[in-house]
Amino acid sequence: MASSYELCCRECGKRYENQPLSICDECFSPLEVRVDLDAAKKTVTRESIAQGPTNMWRYQALLPVPNDYVPQTPAGWTPLVKAPRLAERIGAKNLYIKNDAVCMPTLSFKDRVVAVALANAQRFGFDTVGCSSTGNLANSVAAQAARLGLKTYILVPADLEAAKILNTQVYGANLIRIDGNYDHVNRLSSQIADRFNWGFVNVNLRPYYAEGSKTVGFEIAEQLGWRLPDNVVVPMAGGSLITKIRKAFKELIALGLVEPKDVRFFGAQATGCSPIARAVKTGADHIEPQRPSTIARSLAIGNPADGVYAARAIRESGGWAEDVSDVEVVSGIQELAETEGIFTETAGGVTTAVTARLYAHGRIKPEELTVSCITGNGLKTTDVLNGAYETEQAIRPRLTDFENYINEIKELNELVSGGADVR
Numbered sequence: 014m015a016s017s018y019e020l021c022c023r024e025c026g027k028r029y030e031n032q033p034l035s036i037c038d039e040c041f042s043p044l045e046v047r048v049d050l051d052a053a054k055k056t057v058t059r060e061s062i063a064q065g066p067t068n069m070w071r072y073q074a075l076l077p078v079p080n081d082y083v084p085q086t087p088a089g090w091t092p093l094v095k096a097p098r099l100a101e102r103i104g105a106k107n108l109y110i111k112n113d114a115v116c117m118p119t120l121s122f123k124d125r126v127v128a129v130a131l132a133n134a135q136r137f138g139f140d141t142v143g144c145s146s147t148g149n150l151a152n153s154v155a156a157q158a159a160r161l162g163l164k165t166y167i168l169v170p171a172d173l174e175a176a177k178i179l180n181t182q183v184y185g186a187n188l189i190r191i192d193g194n195y196d197h198v199n200r201l202s203s204q205i206a207d208r209f210n211w212g213f214v215n216v217n218l219r220p221y222y223a224e225g226s227k228t229v230g231f232e233i234a235e236q237l238g239w240r241l242p243d244n245v246v247v248p249m250a251g252g253s254l255i256t257k258i259r260k261a262f263k264e265l266i267a268l269g270l271v272e273p274k275d276v277r278f279f280g281a282q283a284t285g286c287s288p289i290a291r292a293v294k295t296g297a298d299h300i301e302p303q304r305p306s307t308i309a310r311s312l313a314i315g316n317p318a319d320g321v322y323a324a325r326a327i328r329e330s331g332g333w334a335e336d337v338s339d340v341e342v343v344s345g346i347q348e349l350a351e352t353e354g355i356f357t358e359t360a361g362g363v364t365t366a367v368t369a370r371l372y373a374h375g376r377i378k379p380e381e382l383t384v385s386c387i388t389g390n391g392l393k394t395t396d397v398l399n400g401a402y403e404t405e406q407a408i409r410p411r412l413t414d415f416e417n418y419i420n421e422i423k424e425l426n427e428l429v430s431g432g433a434d435v436r
């Protein structure tokens with residue numbers, strides 16, 4: 014089958030025909046997809062994209078799927094919303110939120126990458142698919158595999174949030190909990206993919222899977238009126254998302270769909286698992302693995318597969334990376350919800366808290382157009398908010414009781430605003 018894309022080694026440049034393969038047999042470096050942009054120029058225009066569906070598949074010509082592929086899952090095309098109240102609170106003036114907390118079908122950006130990975134799983138004839146996951150990927154693989162009629166085996170760390178486990182099991186997936194962290198789980202997944210004829214989306218299908226992340230970048234540019242932002246703040250786990258958004262911007266420039274512009278990329282991690290941020294801060298050209306210890310489990314990858322490339326992308330763009338404590342993560346979740354009505358999971362708390370710090374430290378100027386990427390929904394990690402809010406005592410169904418209750422709240426607020434000790 015003739016294709017407008019192929020596999021290519023990220024280091025030595027060796028080219029491969031499309032197949033379930035992720036590592037170069039010459040230099041053992043990772044493979045990535047290279048789309049034929051010269052061919053795409055003949056058909057891909059702003060107008061042709063606008064005529065496509067209102068989901069990620071409007072960019073199908075720039076994704077590694079067969080030309081005749083008929084998408085089954087309408088993932089993507091999530092809101093890009095201006096965030097004036099959050100901006101005011103953290104000292105920004107031109108801040109946007111790319112909100113993948115509402116992505117179809119399982120409320121995280123992983124729905125994009127899985128959609129592309131499973132399209133290729135079908136192409137290569139796999140009837141069983143799987144993944145190693147910190148939660149969101151497990152949800153997405155289980156849901157989309159169910160829709161496509163594929164069998165699934167999903168491996169997760171044993172301490173994964175209960176909501177994410179439930180959100181995987183409900184789709185009928187075979188869920189295997191592993192007594193170890195994500196890096197242990199990922200190593201076992203690689204061994205399983207080698208032993209069985211299964212398509213593991215983030216192992217032997219990884220080059221195709223990663224390309225789905227480009228659609229976040231495509232959408233940001235289109236939703237800004239076909240222009241690029243000044244800055245993008247991106248949470249980092251394996252490190253792929255930040256590199257693929259950058260790749261998306263470069264492809265749009267090459268196709269003439271946006272004006273050339275240098276965009277700065279900023280990476281966000283939790284302090285308890287921040288190997289990429291540490292590499293950026295220290296100027297290291299390698300990633301020193303860490304043992305994860307953070308409530309931000311969806312970012313808890315101590316030995317990130319794309320860490321070197323993420324750090325390189327950040328430095329080359331003139332950006333920076335920051336990490337924040339678990340306390341700041343929870344505050345970030347609350348701040349985004351209270352100001353913009355967006356309830357995000359812990360990864361989004363990381364991104365929000367890091368965004369605030371970048372403004373506070375002067376790394377991003379207030380007037381610059383900045384996009385902060387929220388990648389998952391807060392309903393998946395409600396456990397981190399346990400004890401944060403009290404359950405008020407019920408009042409009787411009487412107007413006088415309601416008025417007394419309101420007066421008590423007003424008095425309490427006046428004491429708080431006046432700086433009094435209300436304990």
